[in-house]
Amino acid sequence: MSADDAAKKKGKDKKNAKNVPQVLQLPDSIELTADQKKEVKEIQDKYTARATENREKTMELTPVEIRKQRAEATKAAKEEGKTQAEIRVILKDLDSSLSADTVAKLAELRKESQTIKTEFLAEVRSVLTDEQAEQLPKVREPKKNAKGKKKKAE
Numbered sequence: 001m002s003a004d005d006a007a008k009k010k011g012k013d014k015k016n017a018k019n020v021p022q023v024l025q026l027p028d029s030i031e032l033t034a035d036q037k038k039e040v041k042e043i044q045d046k047y048t049a050r051a052t053e054n055r056e057k058t059m060e061l062t063p064v065e066i067r068k069q070r071a072e073a074t075k076a077a078k079e080e081g082k083t084q085a086e087i088r089v090i091l092k093d094l095d096s097s098l099s100a101d102t103v104a105k106l107a108e109l110r111k112e113s114q115t116i117k118t119e120f121l122a123e124v125r126s127v128l129t130d131e132q133a134e135q136l137p138k139v140r141e142p143k144k145n146a147k148g149k150k151k152k153a154e
Contacts, residue, residue: 020044021051023117026124030132039127047120054116058109061102069094 024044026032032040059067070091077087095103125133 021048021055023051023113024048024120027135027137030128030135032132036127036132040124043120043123043127046123047116051113051116054109054112058106058113061105061109062098066094066098 024047026040062070073090073094074087077090082090095106098106121136125136128136
């Protein structure tokens with residue numbers, strides 16, 4: 001296979017990955033066998049409708065301008081080497097222009113997205129070898145009733 005063919009194939013793989021919601025994508029570092037690819041695809045198909053619906057609801061709630069600002073801020077922060085925690089703070093500041101109701105709805109959608117990802121990864125783990133499973137992202141369980149548990153700054 002020539003370098004051009006390899007580049008086209010890689011581009012095609014990325015294009016196919018775009019059809020799968022981001023929360024259902026595996027890290028590029030995990031090399032799957034043909035059988036594993038088939039099984040993972042079946043698992044992805046099982047969760048795609050829920051993930052897509054969740055994403056569409058999020059898009060409806062977030063104005064285009066805010067989405068653009070979030071994308072630009074995330075890109076700039078990553079280029080500056082900021083941590084995920086620092087990026088979350090920046091994005092939270094951008095969301096401050098949204099109504100409290102919208103912010104609450106977005107938080108619920110994020111929790112649902114996390115639930116979908118957790119369930120998806122749990123099923124995918126059964127298909128992977130131990131070495132491959134170690135490369136999966138660590139998923140935190142959604143916080144339950146965290147309100148009121150934060151200590152107030154004195």
